[in-house]
Amino acid sequence: MTEADLTIAEARDALRSRELSSVELTEACLTAIEAGAKLNAFVEVTAERAIEMARAADARLAEGEAPSLCGIPLGIKDLFAVEDVRTQAASRILESFRPPYESTVTRKLWDSGAVCLGKLNMDEFAMGSSNEHSVYGPAINPWRRQGDDAALTPGGSSGGSAAAVAAGLCPGATGTDTGGSIRQPAAFTGIVGMKPTYGRCSRWGIVAFASSLDQAGPMARTVRDCAIMLGAMAGYDPRDSTSANRPVEDFESGLGADLKGRRIGIPREYRVDGMPAEIEALWSQGAEWLKAAGAEIVEISLPHTKHALPVYYVIAMAEASSNLARYDGVRYGRRARIGANEDITAMYERTRAEGFGPEVKRRVMIGAYVLSAGYYDAYYLRAQKVRALIKRDFDNAFAEGVDAVLTPATPSAAFGLGEIADTDPVRMYLNDVFTVPVNLAGLPGISVPAGRDAAGLPLGLQLIGRPWEEAQLLGAAQVLETAAGFDARPQKWW
């Protein structure tokens, strides 16, 4: 145990009481990052900048009245533009890109006094569920199956963020979640990850994947830490036209309430074929825990759930093909060499063939297909209609008095790197079965570590809340967290 293993709340208290300085805490994290190089979680370490920021935070703490995150070192997913720091969305096509601007979310974190440790590994352009689609190579899960050395995925796309937080390289990290990219890696690594309501955090300066689904959120070791981080990340931004102009509550102060009079829905459509018995048992156990805290448990129906995956992939790929059209080798990033007799179209096509990995290419091509003349109505427009039905399912449940919905976070524990063949994309997509409906409906969702499987790997439960009710959702998540008492940490092998 070092200072790097403190939770954000613990570190905040130690910083405020001057038992610990931000420089000491930051140095402990930098040491842990160096020792954890095998995890391939950090892909760029901004050590000098971190120490500079920590010194400034210490000065601010000395003056008193510093925000909760003042002096707390954080890791940043490579999808967020950080001024003058390599930001390439784990893609070859953005090789050596250094943005001359700062994303709104990271700007807000630095304004709160947080310290930038560096950039974290991820699936290329946030497209993936295993972190295997990364120009940096995969991040590795700090957890292993008992008695087995096989390298496991930390999940994706925010795999580096999850691995770094779980391994104690940093107390918290930013993630982004388009179809589960915060919640699935959090579940695979035994940490907490939250996707806020769509519009809660500004998307400005975050490399776009699917703009109607993308949302940034916190990843940390406790629910309280996520509440603290979310408070600093959230808020209206005129530079994102989908950012919500509404007040940001003190999410931390909402913690600790019991669940008397709250109604938790258990959707029967989430009992999918082939779900491992231990996940089924954990799910029932989760309902019991919430009931013991005073909640009423009701079975609900979300009848269009089974269509969520195809809807999600049509919409996400269509939006991706449009968003990724900007990578043309002209304004930024890497340009392919062409022959003297080749034209600009050849330059575009080779630049994108060399710059994008196989999964990104597949998604951009499918996106172009479902938007093309003759297919738009059958795929894209139809998907937008079914999306409305999926959202209506949740609206109906909430209208009947359900406050939150409890589901498993993932259909399995972390799987081995290379276990799902790259040529079998659909099998990989099935990982997102419990998380994508939440993005389609724009709702807040949180994954909480709740137990372990027979091999000792972490398993998560997901709570889904009403729009804009992150504070209540965090409160219910903390009840689960306390009841589960999940305090296991991966055994250090790195």
Add this chain to the structure above:
Amino acid sequence: MAIDRDTARRVAHLARIEVGENDLDDVARELSTIIDLMDQLATVDVEGVEPMFSVTPMAAHWREDVVNDGGRREDILANAPETVDGFFAVPKVVE
């Protein structure tokens, strides 16, 4: 298969991604498995359902119609693969 060799070639060009003739069959097969998943949508009854284009209904934000940013040519060109005299440079487009 939903996507044959010719469709794969056409889609690759639409997406401006170079795919060699030798790879077209593999690409067609992989894209087809994804389209097969999506074809499930054909079974859903969407009669009378309005398509969703905004998940959190909100009015567009208004602001004064004034210049509030700009004059950053250096910043904008800083990451370009090739520039000439303060412009982005590309291979010849017009003969």
